[in-house]
Amino acid sequence: MTATLEEKTLRLGDTAPDFKADTTEGSINFHEWAGDNWVVFFSHPKDFTPVCTTELGAVAKLGDDWKKRGVKVLALSVDSVEDHKKWIGDIEETQNVKINFPIIGDKDRSIAMSYGMIHPEALATATVRTVFVIDPAKKVRLYITYPAPTGRNFNEILRVVDALQLTDKHAVATPVNWKNGDDCIVVPSLSDEEAKKKFPKGFKTLKPYLRITPQPEG
Numbered sequence: 001m002t003a004t005l006e007e008k009t010l011r012l013g014d015t016a017p018d019f020k021a022d023t024t025e026g027s028i029n030f031h032e033w034a035g036d037n038w039v040v041f042f043s044h045p046k047d048f049t050p051v052c053t054t055e056l057g058a059v060a061k062l063g064d065d066w067k068k069r070g071v072k073v074l075a076l077s078v079d080s081v082e083d084h085k086k087w088i089g090d091i092e093e094t095q096n097v098k099i100n101f102p103i104i105g106d107k108d109r110s111i112a113m114s115y116g117m118i119h120p121e122a123l124a125t126a127t128v129r130t131v132f133v134i135d136p137a138k139k140v141r142l143y144i145t146y147p148a149p150t151g152r153n154f155n156e157i158l159r160v161v162d163a164l165q166l167t168d169k170h171a172v173a174t175p176v177n178w179k180n181g182d183d184c185i186v187v188p189s190l191s192d193e194e195a196k197k198k199f200p201k202g203f204k205t206l207k208p209y210l211r212i213t214p215q216p217e218g
């Protein structure tokens with residue numbers, strides 16, 4: 001089957017497209033709204049659906065965790081802002097939390113299409129569960145797409161934001177299942193001499209390409 005609307009494919013490193021949108025917190029221009037923050041921008045298939053209800057509640061409960069990392073959160077579905085506002089009442093009631101981020105109403109699917117959030121073979125008219133992490137330079141740093149019946153783990157998104165922010169600040173990468181505070185990997189592009197200067201706590205060389213250092217501070 002061929003998609004009737006033209007879908008954009010975004011890749012890591014691409015500039016996240018700018019757009020104007022109506023949201024539950026008024027109208028926004030995306031780049032201006034994002035400012036110098038990191039952004040977690042995620043789509044969900046439909047209002048008044050069970051998995052989405054739990055997801056939006058969970059994202060709101062992580063409000064302080066987003067804030068601590070300088071992250072602004074933005075949600076989208078192809079329903080209307082009016083419907084979102086009605087649904088927020090249900091989310092707040094059942095998930096016991098106040099929704100503290102805007103939800104875009106994208107009835108004409110134009111924003112969803114520009115972010116590749118519609119996968120016609122999976123869900124013809126709704127957005128799939130895509131989540132983007134966008135950095136302050138508006139570059140796409142992560143995107144993951146989940147199938148509609150599978151709720152996301154937003155603690156994993158927080159973990160990736162921690163890893164990306166650490167990588168941007170220090171010349172380290174993060175190993176499998178890394179979490180904040182764990183040992184890191186010295187990036188292969190750094191010589192031993194450079195690494196000695198950069199990592200005063202030192203590093204352990206398991207292989208010339210596999211050097212472990214305690215997580216840099218600050």
Ligand code: BEZ
Pocket residue numbers: 045046049050051052053148149
């Ligand atoms: C849900 O959010 O529960 C859902 C949405 C679309 C398809 C399946 C489940």
